[in-house]
Amino acid sequence: MIDVGAIRARAEEVRARISAAGADPAAVTLVAVTKGFPPALAVAAAEAGLLDLGENYAQELVPKVDAVASSGAAPRWHFLGNLQRNKVRSLAPHVSLWQSVDRAALGAEIARRAPGAAVLVQVNLSGEPQKGGCSHDEVEPLVAALTDLGLDVRGLMGVAPAGTAEDARPGFRWLRREVDRLALTVCSMGMSSDLEVAVQEGATMVRIGTGLFGARS
Numbered sequence: 001m002i003d004v005g006a007i008r009a010r011a012e013e014v015r016a017r018i019s020a021a022g023a024d025p026a027a028v029t030l031v032a033v034t035k036g037f038p039p040a041l042a043v044a045a046a047e048a049g050l051l052d053l054g055e056n057y058a059q060e061l062v063p064k065v066d067a068v069a070s071s072g073a074a075p076r077w078h079f080l081g082n083l084q085r086n087k088v089r090s091l092a093p094h095v096s097l098w099q100s101v102d103r104a105a106l107g108a109e110i111a112r113r114a115p116g117a118a119v120l121v122q123v124n125l126s127g128e129p130q131k132g133g134c135s136h137d138e139v140e141p142l143v144a145a146l147t148d149l150g151l152d153v154r155g156l157m158g159v160a161p162a163g164t165a166e167d168a169r170p171g172f173r174w175l176r177r178e179v180d181r182l183a184l185t186v187c188s189m190g191m192s193s194d195l196e197v198a199v200q201e202g203a204t205m206v207r208i209g210t211g212l213f214g215a216r217s
């Protein structure tokens, strides 16, 4: 049994953390990351008023979309994970914001299946080549290429390198500067462990899983 009241209380705690870090919680979009949890959890999150929901895997997103829609809620679904081009078609009817676009070929497929879709360019802040995201140098040309494809490039997304929250700061600072330099609006950065640093550095969107729902199995 998933307790909607408990999720609501955790969401208030997350907003209090944003506020304590010096930002206005109303100005930071809270994306609730339901990956690794069953569809009933996503239903409960929407019932608790969390209407921006994030998922990393295509095969998990589609059943959750159906479950949440059946409950009568109409959340915005954010796609956050590494994305293969052959998964775009099944996701296209459901995704409101594609946050993990890191190459033009993927953008072309999104533009084909969901013309004009809203996207973020994912930037690799860790420098580890096996992690998702384009390199710093690729950001500006990729934003231009995606715009040329007719996509609505809203901003940038980054995942901090492994380490302490403070280790995330330089990457987050760079990302926010780049959002401003490119005259974009959305800066999606900060997860449960580095939320405070992210909002101090100017996140407009944070993506929280364990901080709302506990540990994933």
Ligand SMILES: *Cc1c(COP(=O)(O)O)cnc(C)c1O
Binding pocket: 033, 035, 056, 080, 081, 159, 191, 192, 193, 207, 208, 209, 210, 211
């Ligand atoms: C899992 C995940 C999150 C949420 O992480 P938590 O540490 O559970 O808050 C945020 N963003 C991305 C890209 C993720 O994969």
